[in-house]
Amino acid sequence: IENIISEAPISPSIELRNKITQQHFDSNVIRVMTYNILLDSFCDGDWALKNLYPYLKQRYANIEYRKQLCAREISGYHPDVVCLQEVSPVVFGYLNVILRMSGLCG
Numbered sequence: 001i002e003n004i005i006s007e008a009p010i011s012p013s014i015e016l017r018n019k020i021t022q023q024h025f026d027s028n029v030i031r032v033m034t035y036n037i038l039l040d041s042f043c044d045g046d047w048a049l050k051n052l053y054p055y056l057k058q059r060y061a062n063i064e065y066r067k068q069l070c071a072r073e074i075s076g077y078h079p080d081v082v083c084l085q086e087v088s089p090v091v092f093g094y095l096n097v098i099l100r101m102s103g104l105c106g
Helices: 012-020 046-052 063-076 089-100
Strands: 032-036 081-085
Touching: 032 063, 063 089, 081 089
Parallel strands: 032 081
Antiparallel strands: none
């Protein structure tokens, strides 16, 4: 499974999803999203990369790379409420600043 993970360009399916989810529902409906970010200490250490994610290159496991993708993914769904799992305080701070631009705050 070597080299399966690669940089994530914006694909047509992501752009289509973003267009579909731009539609806001009436006031009786909210869009709830949950997102497991995978705590950086679980992902980018030597042991994790060797034993849990041997197919994942270090640069893609790096939280600096992943947090940008997470922000783009979350804002692309245009949620009203987001529940984050396995997010460190540092990543939450970053996402809070970036997603505030999309109208979300935490």
